[in-house]
Structures are given as structure tokens and as C-alpha cells.
């Protein structure tokens with residue numbers, strides 16, 4: 001069969017982002033090498049991020065989105081470094097790409113791996129897994145607002161940060177969650193809001209959830225307030241399958257989920273443009289981890305799991321399953337980085353995963 005060629009942009013950016021993207025690329029190189037010429041990844045690595053900012057005053061060039069537009073996928077590390085204010089680095093690169101390419105669905109699986117002890121009551125229950133579906137285009141991260149309203153004199157500054165909820169935005173992410181639930185063993189969608197306190201946007205979300213649910217009578221549903229859902233993550237994770245929430249709420253819940261699974265370093269994510277009009281972006285959930293960057297000890301599993309999500313999106317589900325199975329075989333063998341109680345470095349874990357690809 002003819003080789004399938006995939007054009008992929010790598011944006012390692014900052015801190016451990018560079019280390020985990022290198023690890024993920026090594027795994028994808030091994031997938032390519034073992035495909036017998038069937039699969040080829042054509043990489044372009046882009047030097048964007050906080051170091052680029054120090055030199056050019058921007059996180060990525062003005063035509064950055066045009067550079068990415070023709071790619072089949074974007075493989076991202078993490079952006080943010082103490083030399084640049086966090087809101088500047090986040091908005092200047094990651095959010096620019098997510099919003100510029102209408103990557104409106106952010107998928108964050110919470111996976112419990114064998115050999116890794118969860119701080120959760122149901123400690124080593126690797127049967128547990130759920131997916132956080134995060135609205136990724138509007139909500140609390142719409143970027144609406146301003147500072148310095150109303151010149152109220154000294155210490156009088158007022159800032160406004162508004163959320164935006166649209167019927168179209170709510171409906172498409174909720175429908176996505178229901179379609180995803182239909183592919184899972186447990187057909188259930190939990191919708192998360194704070195509609196008792198935020199009575200406009202989140203009540204619109206609740207209304208849309210009820211309307212969309214009517215089209216999926218085969219899928220179980222519940223609506224839970226975000227504070228109660230955070231308790232449920234800890235106390236009744238067996239009740240979860242697909243959890244759909246707004247931008248901010250899902251961001252917080254997915255960090256909680258990955259901590260319950262054992263470490264932030266394990267969590268994978270996909271920023272999807274489900275309409276496939278633009279490239280989607282795959283990245284670990286964690287940030288640049290300045291506290292451990294440059295030491296070669298960070299956990300590469302979040303990034304390698306994100307590479308598996310990318311393979312799935314590229315239409316290579318068997319290769320995606322091979323990578324996920326290799327991750328599980330590696331943790332089961334006890335090859336683990338420090339954050340999950342091991343002593344192995346990033347390279348050792350990466351090499352073990354490659355060896356376990358079989």
C-alpha cells in the first residue's frame with residue numbers, strides 16, 4: 001500500500017514542553033519505523049514560546065496561523081515561563097491557536113494506569129476511567145472585559161471579566177459529549193454548571209443540555225453543580241463516563257481528575273476542530289513545570305498519550321491503541337518517573353514505552 005504522509009507541526013515551546021514533545025516524537029518515529037513504509041510523519045518544528053518572545057516581542061510570528069493552517073495536526077508542549085506574564089504567554093500562543101482554528105472541543109481522558117497508585121479511595125482500580133469534554137471556544141475564556149473602569153481614584157481600580165455563552169457554542173459541545181458517550185461502555189453524560197449562581201450563561205447551558213438530551217434517549221444524563229461534581233470526582237468516580245463542562249470548570253475538573261489518577265504528568269488532551277476545517281492540536285494537560293524543567297525527569301506519559309489521541313484523529317486507531325497499550329505495559333512493569341513514585345528518568349520511560357510497542 002502507498003505511504004500515508006502526515007504533515008505535523010511540533011511546538012514544544014517552554015520548560016518540560018520541549019522534553020515531553022521530544023519523547024512523543026521518539027514514540028511516533030518508532031511507529032513510523034515499524035509501519036513498513038505505510039506511515040510517514042513529515043515534521044516541522046517551530047521555535048515559538050517564551051524564548052521567541054524575548055527575542056521578537058511576540059510568542060509566535062504574525063503569520064503563525066498561516067504556517068500551521070496546511071498541517072494535518074499540531075503537537076504542542078506547554079507554554080509559560082517566569083520571564084513572561086502567564087496571561088501574555090497563554091493568550092499569545094495556545095489560546096491564539098485554539099480560538100483561531102475553532103478547536104471548540106477539548107477532550108481530556110482521565111485514565112487510571114496499572115502500577116500507579118492513585119490517592120483516591122478506590123486506589124488501584126484501573127477499571128475507572130472517564131472523559132472530561134471541555135468547551136474550548138467561549139465561556140469564561142472569551143476574553144471579554146477590561147480594566148480601569150470608572151476612574152475611582154486611588155485603589156479604585158475595577159476589572160470586569162465577562163463570560164460568553166452562545167446557543168450554538170453550548171449545543172455543539174453538548175452534542176459532541178452525547179455522541180462520545182454512545183461510543184463508550186457506560187452511556188452517560190454528566191453536565192456541569194454553576195447555574196444557581198450564574199443565572200444567565202449557565203442557565204442557557206442547562207436549557208441546551210435538556211434539549212440535546214431529548215435526542216439521545218439511550219444515554220443516561222445528570223446535571224451537577226461544579227462544587228458538587230468536584231466532590232463526586234473523589235467520592236463516586238464509578239458514576240462518571242463523559243463529563244461535559246464550560247471552559248473554566250472543565251479546566252479545573254480535568255486537573256483534579258489527573259491528580260486522582262496519580263499525577264498531572266499523566267494526563268493527555270486533544271483540542272479538536274471536529275468540523276475538520278482547521279488542524280487540531282494535541283498536548284499534555286500539564287504546563288511547563290519550571291520547578292523540574294531541564295533535569296530530564298518529567299513524566300512523558302501525558303504527552304505520549306496525547307500523541308495516541310493524535311494518531312486516532314489522523315485515522316490510525318490501531319497505532320493509537322498500540323501506543324496506549326505500551327504506556328500501560330510500561331507502568332505495569334514499574335518503570336515510572338518520580339512524580340508517580342518511581343526513579344526512572346524521562347528517557348528511560350520513553351525507551352520502555354517504545355520497547356513495549358512490540
Ligand code: NAI
Nearest residue numbers: 078079080081086264265286287288289291292298299339
Ligand atoms: P504545571 O503543570 O507546569 O506544574 C504543576 C505541578 O505539576 C508542578 O509541581 C510540576 O512539577 C508538576 N508537573 C507538571 N508536569 C509534569 C510532568 N510532565 N511530570 C512530572 N511532574 C509534572 O503548572 P504551573 O506550575 O501552574 O504552571 C507553570 C507554567 O506553565 C505557567 O507559566 C503556566 O501558565 C503554564 N501552563 C501552561 C499550560 C499549557 O501550555 N497548556 C497549562 C498549564 C500551565
Ligand code: MG
Nearest residue numbers: 251252255285
Ligand atoms: Mg489547566
